[in-house]
Amino acid sequence: MASLMSTPLAILRAVSAISVLSLVPTVVLAQDDALADPANEIVLTMTGNIALANLDGRAVFDQAMLDALPATVLETSTVVTDGVKRFDGFLMRDLLDHVGAEGEIVTARALNDYVIDIPMADFERFDVLVATHMDGERLLPSDKGPLWIVYPRDAHTELQDIRYDYRWVWQLVELEVR
Numbered sequence: 001m002a003s004l005m006s007t008p009l010a011i012l013r014a015v016s017a018i019s020v021l022s023l024v025p026t027v028v029l030a031q032d033d034a035l036a037d038p039a040n041e042i043v044l045t046m047t048g049n050i051a052l053a054n055l056d057g058r059a060v061f062d063q064a065m066l067d068a069l070p071a072t073v074l075e076t077s078t079v080v081t082d083g084v085k086r087f088d089g090f091l092m093r094d095l096l097d098h099v100g101a102e103g104e105i106v107t108a109r110a111l112n113d114y115v116i117d118i119p120m121a122d123f124e125r126f127d128v129l130v131a132t133h134m135d136g137e138r139l140l141p142s143d144k145g146p147l148w149i150v151y152p153r154d155a156h157t158e159l160q161d162i163r164y165d166y167r168w169v170w171q172l173v174e175l176e177v178r
């Protein structure tokens with residue numbers, strides 16, 4: 001009886017030991033592979049506490065790499081435009097997950113040297129978009145582009161507040177995770 005009981009257990013142990021051993025290198029390889037090298041002009045740079053990098057510890061993205069993130073649409077009014085706008089882009093949460101970001105604060109920097117600290121919790125609590133398009137038109141550096149952080153302000157009254165308006169960084173170029 002004892003030997004009958006121990007045999008499946010021993011097999012289970014051996015199998016789980018093998019799968020743990022074989023999983024570890026697979027995961028490491030998958031992470032190395034996950035971030036391609038940019039082929040074109042770098043649009044966004046991520047630094048700080050990230051698990052994936054492709055250039056000297058930083059994660060740099062060209063537009064095509066960003067466009068490959070899960071497409072998300074957000075319709076909202078803003079404090080700087082008239083009426084409800086349709087924004088296309090990707091979720092900040094998906095971008096942070098994509099590079100294995102861990103931390104409390106994301107420091108966002110813009111082309112015009114605007115810098116603001118944003119709590120990471122915002123991106124778990126709200127579907128915050130990194131917009132590439134407004135009403136179907138690609139955002140240009142001359143007009144809030146190429147990337148604009150857009151909060152779902154119409155869907156949450158608490159977001160209709162100056163503290164959040166500061167976090168709508170337009171001309172976004174860098175995110176530092178701390």
Ligand SMILES: Nc1nc2c(c(=O)[nH]1)N[C@H]1C(S)=C(S)[C@@H](COP(=O)(O)O)O[C@H]1N2
Pocket residue numbers: 079080110111112114165166167168169170171172
């Ligand atoms: N790149 C960039 N983003 C920015 C700012 C800025 O100066 N540069 N100002 C912030 C502030 S203070 C606010 S209230 C909102 C709206 O700013 P605006 O009315 O000047 O467009 O954008 C935020 N995003």
Ligand SMILES: [Mo]
Pocket residue numbers: 165166
């Ligand atoms: Mo402001």
